[in-house]
Amino acid sequence: MVVVLRRDVPQEKIAPLIRWLEDKSLSVRVFQGQEQCVLGLIGDTAKVDVEMIKSLDIVESVAAMSDPFKASNRQMHPEDSVINITSPDQLEHAIGGGKFALIAGPCSVESREQLTGVAKAVKAAGANFLRGGAFKPRSSPYDFQGLGEEGIDLLLEAKKATGLPIVTELMEVHSLHLFEEVDVIQVGARNTQNYDLLRELGKVPNTILLKRGLAGTIKELLMSAEYIMAGGNENVILCERGIRTYESAYTRNTLDLSAVPVLKTLTHLPVVVDPSHGTGRADLVPSMAFAAAAAGADGLMIEVHNDPKQALCDGAQSLTPDQFSETAAKIFKIREALGL
Amino acid sequence: MVVVLRRDVPQEKIAPLIRWLEDKSLSVRVFQGQEQCVLGLIGDTAKVDVEMIKSLDIVESVAAMSDPFKASNRQMHPEDSVINITSPDQLEHAIGGGKFALIAGPCSVESREQLTGVAKAVKAAGANFLRGGAFKPRSSPYDFQGLGEEGIDLLLEAKKATGLPIVTELMEVHSLHLFEEVDVIQVGARNTQNYDLLRELGKVPNTILLKRGLAGTIKELLMSAEYIMAGGNENVILCERGIRTYESAYTRNTLDLSAVPVLKTLTHLPVVVDPSHGTGRADLVPSMAFAAAAAGADGLMIEVHNDPKQALCDGAQSLTPDQFSETAAKIFKIREALGL
């Protein structure tokens, strides 16, 4: 249930209402917009006397909320969420509400040279986040599983060297202690409905980048965000990364760009697009990156490798630093053309 | 099989080779580019002596062609096809090779007032083609099936009034005589593999706009183009209009924008995108139109209705003329930003 308060109601009048609602075993989420305050009620709202609330002089309107996703729902938080990430380089690293995140880096961290080389190159091209995999979810137990802890260390070094906040994937709860200084923890497509992992991530201060499942619905993505937010962590970024369809002759997945405007109507959380996994082909990444930017995405996550042919993982979908630089320049031009 | 000739080989040296190949029961397609000529051989190439052809002094290289689509294959026709449509208004109405088609109009033709009103509005906004349905494929035999012949007449009137070439759907071979003055005949998604219809359209001079099947693959779309081209009609435009996936809670179809760059690598034919059917929701059409333009589409087909709420068909996905005008302006800006 959503209670919209009248404009300019003073805080001292709001607090008693919140207390009264909490006494009814409801969880109350407060959205304080620039002019108006919205209260979102989660729990068994059946026992709430709607007419009574409507009749209060500080209340403008009361609406039911039929969607099963609550905390992530735009009804409860009419303005875009903006997630700010502080970083050693004192530059702005924000996402959402008009702030654009250009996240780039190699599929997996392979060595110090590789990582810092790529990091500097993508920063020069305009990237404001560095990505890289330390723990890799591989479909075969016999394949290279990533550098693990050493990979995290190399990412933190690259962060220090470039000032870029880092994004890297967590695969299992018991590695969580290694991610303390990781700015954005990624949940991969195979773990989108690993509720245990999501619950734990609801308790940490890091920002979470949550990928849509391999063949996940939009509703499932939002419900997974809900698992994180229900635990108290509001800093969730959603990521479209291609879905599984019958068309697999030319692309690894089918990038569902309509998910961008659909999600922007349903939720206040930022939405980024991963055209690298979304297509699986480096030659398609620029076009789809442009398309995602034009569709209104709050960010892009693009794989860049200094030597794609020698990459230990996903080389076929990685851009070279030069290709990335050219792509980034056009992305910024599109945003400018659209007044974003 | 593709035979690339050396630069600047004179015509009189090419003709005997073509005759010799045709004597082997092969169909020979000649692509005369600005600098080089390419011969595409269709038929049983097993009996051709490749080494002998390679050794000819006018031949640069010979390559097998493994794709089942031949005439539409970019290997056979390395440059983009450009389709020109002459029209009463003497303005340029071309598509492909950098020429952009903005096709707009109502889902179905309802009346003279509706159609000419919309036609003038979309032309003013920058559209260079008018679309409108006269024969409508409806899933129920009991539903409104379109105005039929009267609808075609109204479209021709609107063409005369505005100078815009028209695009309208043909559903069955025996109505073909009504389409003589129709500039672009549309084949709908339910008829993409109606081979009988495609074969007939191979014999007409009109341009054909071929929609991808409801759940059609990219290869199937190209094979259907092949049915038309094998009959001698080279003027085929391909149209991505959304595919059927498991995600149907928020959109009617899943618009597969990666089909645009994929098709551009596989074929020389122009590719347009229909975000109206691709999403089924007017509020998503602008974002997806921007995305399609940014992805490099050669055109867009957008439903516009003067009064979407009263539309006899597909009102939920139609833009108003004002919304279209705003959308069109941004589409042009994106193309400019990308230097297209």
Next chain:
Amino acid sequence: MVVVLRRDVPQEKIAPLIRWLEDKSLSVRVFQGQEQCVLGLIGDTAKVDVEMIKSLDIVESVAAMSDPFKASNRQMHPEDSVINITSPDQLEHAIGGGKFALIAGPCSVESREQLTGVAKAVKAAGANFLRGGAFKPRSSPYDFQGLGEEGIDLLLEAKKATGLPIVTELMEVHSLHLFEEVDVIQVGARNTQNYDLLRELGKVPNTILLKRGLAGTIKELLMSAEYIMAGGNENVILCERGIRTYESAYTRNTLDLSAVPVLKTLTHLPVVVDPSHGTGRADLVPSMAFAAAAAGADGLMIEVHNDPKQALCDGAQSLTPDQFSETAAKIFKIREALGL
């Protein structure tokens, strides 16, 4: 709308009601069951005075019908439809309502020897229908398109020789005159929504076997049946033949056997299953044929070829006559075990 009459109402009381309803521009379908009569009303039922009809002493109940498929709807025709096909051999060739159709034969008719050889073998194994393709829908315009008219002649010869009614595919309206003596005309998966073809088949006396579209929904299949039935042809058999899904590594299509019981609840029309196209692999055909029989299918359509490795079409999914014979024996045992 469905009007269920009381038991044992005499015909002379029913006729005036029907006339009265038809005067309201409604199409009235009469289902005369063993004990009860049901009237199905198609058209604009909004102007019908439901309360008045309910109050008639011959009426037991009146129900709205929300499904868009009307004539095929089980509500209108509570008992299974049984389609009888008379044949030179004087044996029973029926399908539906407990009568099982075992349809077998080669993918495409190749020669007199091939066809009659296979026909005799499948008859000996228990098949009661012979299938064979004369006109073949091929994805490439350059592939073998079937023997055409000659193929039809060979089928008619085989029919005479074995007494088996024949099933063969029609691809386009203008070949229809060749199908006069064809017992069951098949509409292939690419033509399921070729409404023009369906309308024409609504006017012929032949039985129609309508395949589900390549990626067709159950509702679309019923709506296509509706196109045929709206024209007056009630003899429609529905055929599940596998749908397009993301899983294509091991099977050509995903055979949707739950469509069998789902369809049996929605419609009175017989439902057959094609495990040959449904899997694309001969080694899977027996298991899936058993499964389809156990799921309650009214028939099976199985490809049988005397020499699968040399087949001009779809050899990989064809059984040999011996394999078919073994499979057929087990199918009959399963039906017996289930008391079908």
Next chain:
Amino acid sequence: MVVVLRRDVPQEKIAPLIRWLEDKSLSVRVFQGQEQCVLGLIGDTAKVDVEMIKSLDIVESVAAMSDPFKASNRQMHPEDSVINITSPDQLEHAIGGGKFALIAGPCSVESREQLTGVAKAVKAAGANFLRGGAFKPRSSPYDFQGLGEEGIDLLLEAKKATGLPIVTELMEVHSLHLFEEVDVIQVGARNTQNYDLLRELGKVPNTILLKRGLAGTIKELLMSAEYIMAGGNENVILCERGIRTYESAYTRNTLDLSAVPVLKTLTHLPVVVDPSHGTGRADLVPSMAFAAAAAGADGLMIEVHNDPKQALCDGAQSLTPDQFSETAAKIFKIREALGL
């Protein structure tokens, strides 16, 4: 790589070969069939001298293995795996190689009365395993999440009371200690690619029932089994439970029964089918259970509830004990008819 030894080679000749292979850092899996022994080599087989091995007098043949799934591969283990579960009632509870598992019980454990009532009823009807959910994966964090530890206790009580081995789902590694006496630990469709969980299950002595992912491929299912088997746990049962397709109007999922014969050719592991989740509709469960049995499944898992309308979870897909009893009887008849 697979090394097939000649018949009747004595153990003392095999052991040195195995040691020699292990010295090359290969993991050697030994399959001792009734007549022949097969060695399966996992690891970097590039350095193995194939010709040398072929020349050994105890070796019949050597074959490469291109599939990425190794331990689960039928090439390595040509006979069906049979998994035996000892139980208090001294009756046979085995699955695979002709032994059929009929697993039945409520979606979630609700109370002692409910569970033991259902357990006794399903046992009387022929079930040889009891299923019930204690930990429930729910798409909303605000929904009933199962009785948890108490649920496990009630299952163990029901096991004691009826002698039936129990099957119940584990959702997260840290609950594993509660599952010591659970005979079969289920991995749900959302956790099929939770590699961390799978690795842990590779170390326990319990049998694992691994469900196919929500939209998982057959290959992914086998690779997930590989994660468990690579850890040393060979007792893995695979479960088809319906996949996500575009057809969701009438069924919750599309039950892919062709997965049964496909899996039987690829792997030696037993394959069971869950028609309850596979359809989501109780009225379709019997037909699909019959179909699965006829397709050759090694078992069925069916939801049974004493009062489906009051079930806390998935009531719409649960059979009553009476319906289950009737269904079970027909399942046994089908197996008998097929000589299984």
